Amino acid sequence: xxxxxxxxxxxxxxxxxxxxxxxxxxxxxxxxxxxxxxxxxxxxxxxxxxxxxxxxxxxxxxxxxxxxxxxxxxxxxxxxxxxxxxxxxxxxxxxxxxxxxxxxxxxxxxxxxxxxxxxxxxxxxxxxxxxxxxxxxxxxxxxxxxxxxxxxxxxxxxxxxxxxxxxxxxxxxxxxxxxxxxxxxxxxxxxxxxxxxxxxxxxxxxxxxxxxxxxxxxxxxxxxxxxxxxxxxxxxxxxxxxxxxxxxxxxxxxxxxxxxxxxxxxxxxxxxxxxxxxxxxxxxxxxxxxxxxxxxxxxxxxxxxxxxxxxxxxxxxxxxxxxxxxxxxxxxxxxxxxxxxxxxxxxxxxxxxxxxxxxxxxxxxxxxxxxxxxxxxxxxxxxxxxxxxxxxx
Numbered sequence: 049x050x051x052x053x054x055x056x057x058x059x060x061x062x063x064x065x066x067x068x069x070x071x072x073x074x075x076x077x078x079x080x081x082x083x084x085x086x087x088x089x090x091x092x093x094x095x096x097x098x099x100x101x102x103x104x105x106x107x108x109x110x111x112x113x114x115x116x117x118x119x120x121x122x123x124x125x126x127x128x129x130x131x132x133x134x135x136x137x138x139x140x141x142x143x144x145x146x147x148x149x150x151x152x153x154x155x156x157x158x159x160x161x162x163x164x165x166x167x168x169x170x171x172x173x174x175x176x177x178x179x180x181x182x183x184x185x186x187x188x189x190x191x192x193x194x195x196x197x198x199x200x201x202x203x204x205x206x207x208x209x210x211x212x213x214x215x216x217x218x219x220x221x222x223x224x225x226x227x228x229x230x231x232x233x234x235x236x237x238x239x240x241x242x243x244x245x246x247x248x249x250x251x252x253x254x255x256x257x258x259x260x261x262x263x264x265x266x267x268x269x270x271x272x273x274x275x276x277x278x279x280x281x282x283x284x285x286x287x288x289x290x291x292x293x294x295x296x297x298x299x300x301x302x303x304x305x306x307x308x309x310x311x312x313x314x315x316x317x318x319x320x321x322x323x324x325x326x327x328x329x330x331x332x333x334x335x336x337x338x339x340x341x342x343x344x345x346x347x348x349x350x351x352x353x354x355x356x357x358x359x360x361x362x363x364x365x366x367x368x369x370x371x372x373x374x375x376x377x378x379x380x381x382x383x384x385x386x387x388x389x390x391x392x393x394x395x396x397x398x399x400x401x402x403x404x405x406x407x408x409x410x411x412x413x414x415x416x417x418x419x420x421x422x423x424x425x426x427x428x429x430x431x432x433x434x435x436x437x438x439x440x441x
Contacts, residue, residue, distance in 0.1 A: 119150055125161055248260070327357055327386075337351065
């Protein structure tokens with residue numbers, strides 16, 4: 049990594065030199081200048097005292113990219129079924145692989161899962177690697193990491209895509225650390241260059257900018273992607289193959305012992321809803337949410353909200369749409385009083401039909417809406433409710 053070297057023998061007015069850094073990263077300890085961990089590498093000290101401070105860049109690592117080939121997707125098995133995020137990632141992997149003539153691999157980890165491999169082949173995987181062992185029946189981070197590490201060492205995929213679920217968010221960073229490589233979390237867009245570097249795009253600084261992240265000097269490249277970001281590809285005639293792998297049982301040891309499993313009552317989240325009615329800042333008081341809930345009920349949908357209403361305590365965090373909430377892709381979404389901040393739009397712009405109601409005709413939400421209604425939601429929503437009721441009668 050680069051660092052700033054201090055030529056102590058040239059330092060005269062040390063108090064002046066300490067004051068050069070606006071982040072207070074230059075310290076004077078026992079009459080010796082040093083750079084602390086707060087350094088931002090802004091190089092202001094070099095610009096103002098280049099004879100004393102020197103930017104030094106160490107030899108950068110070089111990776112033989114030709115030895116790493118293919119795009120791998122880590123399948124997630126939930127309650128005996130393949131999680132849909134797996135199919136979404138395979139579809140994106142196929143798209144990326146076509147640009148660099150790569151195969152698409154899929155890794156399955158679990159117990160009694162061999163029969164699920166055929167379903168994955170239908171979505172375009174070239175080869176499915178199955179680690180089917182009793183020790184892998186339940187997710188435990190140590191054995192699952194050992195399996196993913198074993199798979200990568202055997203296959204050498206250039207990129208590894210993992211679902212941004214609770215399981216994936218535990219597994220991906222731990223494995224990436226073992227390979228001392230990069231990981232970009234919660235990507236909203238993925239692309240690949242001719243030199244096989246993965247272009248990982250994600251919102252940063254609260255969604256105010258879109259960061260483009262690359263890992264040019266290390267392999268494999270890791271990325272996690274939330275559910276519902278990419279579309280599920282259509283099924284095709286399976287052309288791939290299934291490879292059953294094994295790993296030494298001693299590598300599957302864990303400090304966690306599962307004594308009992310109790311099934312949690314499954315809640316259907318807003319991610320699964322086909323119709324959503326979303327409340328935004330345009331809602332004047334909490335009691336008015338009942339009006340939007342009635343509209344959602346009439347449409348057999350769910351009520352959702354923006355971050356502002358969650359922070360106000362009016363709605364549950366599980367109802368929040370956006371980068372810090374849930375990503376949704378319903379058939380119909382009706383936003384009521386939602387301005388359309390980029391953080392919110394990133395969580396719902398994949399919806400099939402977007403209807404937006406807002407008094408501000410210049411609201412950003414209208415840029416993504418398929419149908420925009422400029423008006424007062426307190427007049428429009430009751431009229432919608434009445435018309436739906438009249439049609440039902």
